[in-house]
Amino acid sequence: MRRLSLLYGHVARHPNSLAHSFTFIPINPLILRGFSTTRSHNDLSPFTRRLFKLPSAPSPPSQHHDSLAQFLTYASRISLPETSTVYVGTHYEYTVLQSLRRYALALHRIGGRDDAGIDLAGTWHLPEHERERAVRVLVQCKALKTKLGPNLVRELEGALRQAPVGWRTGQTVGMLVSPREATKGVRDALARSSFPLFWMMVERDGTLRQALWNARAEEMGLGALGVETRYDMSGHVDSGASSEPRKEVAFTWDGCDIPDMDAVEGQLAHAEDQWVRSWTDNLDGVQKNVLLDTIEEAFPGGCPETDMDGTVSEIHRVKVIEALKAKA
Structure with missing residues (x-):
């Protein structure tokens, strides 16, 4: 197997290498968007x-919190030590969940007896994938201080099988997320894997x-995905006698920013x-489900006018409206 090259964002195309690998040296420096304050x-x-x-959204593993802010409040209330494994791991999972919303990743914490080691699950709403084809994502977070080895990749492959x-x-x-560099x-191990x-x-x-x-991963339709190194001009990092802008990488799609979640x-x-x-106006939440039920019953093989483009034929509309009236 040839050695993986890290060449300032150049694409490695040979079959046994990673499709994309990047250093932290600026490629196309831009002003970085601030840290997400979104939900x-x-x-x-x-x-x-x-x-x-x-x-469907997975059931949350805790009844006490489903966001970083709620977890911090809960941890303070029960005096959970900040150095404990539970605190460190949960805090990091929520931090990853919140941070990756900037790149259209809608994630949920999951847990329980049958979670197969998965910490977060959700969908990635990349351009051209946001409707019906959103990429499913399973995430393992490794907030570990120890050196990370290829066994983590094998664990993730096992989780994908289940x-x-x-x-x-x-x-x-499958995604492995860690505060440490690969x-x-x-x-x-990533390069050898048959899983995306x-x-x-x-x-x-x-x-x-x-x-x-x-x-x-690239073969499954993510060829337009890329990254750029960017500067956060508001978040200077002290470096001896001087300070430097904080650098981070950001995902792009076909060279453009990915809309946030x-x-x-x-x-x-x-x-x-x-x-x-x-199809029709003036429907509440319950009636929407009735409408969708009716359309699926009327067109069991799928209706071509249900692709969200607002061009339903009058013949199909009348058929659905009559079916709705019959159910009333």
């Missing part, structure tokens, strides 16, 4: 998930510092509204 949880409704064929319902598709990627052993895998170095404050993925949720809400209005 740390996914606000997609059950109907939106059904309409766009997205998996993917929960909703993530057993050909559009599911070792050569990890990079080689990512490695992300996310610091404990949510800064994305490294992003690697293998050829298998707040923007994606707005786009999906708009598309959903267009879809409803293309």
